[in-house]
Amino acid sequence: MIDEITIRDLGVIAEAVLPLGAGFTAVTGETGAGKTMVVQALGLLTGERAVAGQVRVGSTQSWVEGRWRVPLQSAVAERVRDAGGDIDEVPDGGELRAGDDTAAAADGRFGAGDGGGLGELILSRSVSGEGRSRAIVGGRSAPVGVLSELGERLVVVHGQSDQLRLRSSTAQREALDRFAGPEFAELFGEFSEAYRTWRALQTELDTLVSQRDERLREAEALRVAVGEIEVLGPQPGEDVALAERANRLTNLEDLRVAAAAAREAVSSEELDGRPDVVSLIDGALRQLERVQSHDSALEPIVESLTSASFLVAEISSQLSSYLAELDTDGGAELDDVQERRAELSVLARKYGPSLDDVIEYFATADPRLLELDSDSDRIEELADSLAERAGIVDALAADLTVARSDAAARLSGLVSTELAALAMGGSQLLVDVSAGEELTAYGHDTVQFLLAAHEGAEARPLGRGASGGELSRIMLAIEVVLAASDPVPTFVFDEVDAGVGGASAIEIGRRLARLAEDAQVIVVTHLAQVAAFATNHLSVVKDSDGSVTQSSVQQLRGETRVAEMARLLSGLPDSESGLAHARELLQLAADSR
CATH class of the missing domain: 3.40.50.300 (P-loop containing nucleotide triphosphate hydrolases)
Known part of the structure; x- marks a missing residue:
């Protein structure tokens, strides 16, 4: 307000x-x-x-x-x-x-x-x-x-x-629906829920049908991929392990020479006329053990040398085992490793980019294939559900048409009655409800407000063929009727009030007062x-x-208002007859409240 x-x-x-x-x-x-x-x-x-x-x-x-x-x-x-x-x-x-x-x-x-x-x-x-x-x-x-x-x-x-506020068919339909009352609103809510379900089913079916060829191609490609990956059976981290193995086999001779030289330095009796590490540590240990009893400070040193002797012996054993393992490796294995790496690389390029991606792709392929292979069953199921739901929606839409038509007749009668009292006798508002073939979220109906300007006149859409004052009175009549349901x-x-006077003007004032309630x-x-x-x-x-x-x-207020009313009536604010008429009008309006 x-x-x-x-x-x-x-x-x-x-x-x-x-x-x-x-x-x-x-x-x-x-x-x-x-x-x-x-x-x-x-x-x-x-x-x-x-x-x-x-x-x-x-x-x-x-x-x-x-x-x-x-x-x-x-x-x-x-x-x-x-x-x-x-x-x-x-x-x-x-x-x-x-x-x-x-x-x-x-x-x-x-x-x-x-x-x-x-x-x-x-x-x-x-x-x-x-x-x-x-x-x-x-x-x-x-x-x-x-x-x-x-x-x-x-x-x-x-x-x-x-x-006009109700200038569009959409606005007119919404006004009619609000006028139709709470029972219509409940029916429309039921229809809307059924319509949304029907549209969701239709959308899913349309998607499946329109993408059927594409989904068939996807399913076939998935089957080929699954077959290729299944044959090779890649394992997580296998590509990294194979790369390390290939690097070892490629450099086998260098590894053997280096390991043998290290073993000789650690545990050979002589290395180019020089003692090995084992001999040197043993000699140092013997020297200190000989004088250890004369000074307790040598005790931790002797312990460290003893530990070093055991550690070097262990290193010598590890080098011997490593050399023995190298002797079992051969060139044939390198060929096998490189071939496996090449096969896995092809899989990664197709379904990767990494081998882990290939394995993940393989893991999700079966559920996706199951979904794609069930398209035909799903399409058939959707078609059946859609037919059943379409019947429900059509029945509810038909109920909407009946309810709207009934409300349209009531609205037409009430507004036409108002028009008769607003100096537009013979004018009639017609609310046309046309049920078409197309089903929308609002049913099958198109709603249009039409005005027959006089008895026998062709009904025309609001806003055509009426003067500005007539349009205002038409809208006043509609608003008075709609006010209770569309505040x-x-x-x-x-x-x-253009173009009217006398009793008709009084009725306009009366209806404006009613609207003001x-x-x-x-x-x-x-x-x-x-x-x-x-x-x-x-x-x-x-x-x-x-x-x-x-x-x-x-x-x-008071007499100043009476004077203005008299001026409106006669053009003379102090006319005795005008003042008397003004008081009479004000009393009439007061008695009408």
Whole structure:
């Protein structure tokens, strides 16, 4: 709900503050006083395109600000916070309870979650003389697109130059579905679940069928690979072990010469006339053992030499064993090793890049082959399930068509009745529900709102062949009927009463008052019969210099309101007959509440 709008340098308005609030607000004033600037201001605050021509002559920019009351726990509040803005909690806002105000009535449109208290949301927009604009959402700069997103949940404007809210077939179907009520919503939920299951089965089947040839080729390639890998039977780390073995066999002679020389140096009795290591250590040990009893400090040295003697003897034994093993190796084995390495290398290039990758590929091949080989069975199974599920979905879709058709007939009758009372006697709204062959996530139906402008006239889509004032009244009739099932926080009507008067104008006012029971309603009007039903009456007047300043917007009460009503009726604010008629209208409206 909008608490207040501030306008500065917009059109003919120099500065104005409009107190709004819950219920039905009527905005009246002299021709050219800038009443429709209220609609333009709301358009800017809800993301409409800004143009340089909106800036007041002599000013560098125009600026508008709106203060909204919204639930703190709602989709609107969440979007504001996502944009970096803040919503200030209203200290006396209390808890959101059904019937408290229009914000509560429109809780569904806000997308409220857990309810909670109310907060104040401030939106503002500035437009420069060059047509550039800047948006502020909850105290933080934001793209104009954020205003548009919020505007869809906050306000619906019906003006002679505005697009209809229900301009598209999709929007019309959604409105009809909401009007159809909770039983339809339950049926639609059941259909949606069945449709999602059916689509998932269809997608899987389409994938299997479309990729059948490719999957057959994959299966054949897998079988060939499994056969090749199975024949060779590679083992983890085998390529590394073979590389080491090949290196040893290739350098066999060098290894033999080096090992033999080392063994001779360690344990041969003589090496080119010099004693070997064993002999040298034994000699040193004998020398020290001979004098060890004369000095205890030699004891650890003797122990170390003794250990060294045993270690060198062990090394000599290891070298002898190593040489004996080398003598058993031969060139034939090298050929076998190199051949095995070559075979494993081919496998790695095909299914690797490493041998470990080949082994992993082999391990996953059997499950994948099993999956691919079962395609035919799966396709047959899916086809059977799909046929069964399609029958269920078609039956539910048919039920949707029946339910929509029934709701369409009720909606058509109710709106047509409203039109008859809005000076459009003979006009009829037809809600056409056409069931086509194509099945979508919403069933088989295409929904279209059609208007027969008079008895015997061809029914045409909304928006074609009707004047701006007629379109506003059509939308008023639709909104009055839809309000209970499709709540919107705020409705704005500009010149909804164009071309009517008398009793028809009174009925327009009565229906606007009825709509205001469920939502905030703001109406720009020139008819006293409409303004009489308002619970908040604002008058916009021009100053002597032709401008509209803050003091020129007045909230009318008592006799000042009676005088404005008399002016609307007769053009004379102090006419006795006009004043009497004004009081009569106000009493009629009060008695209707």
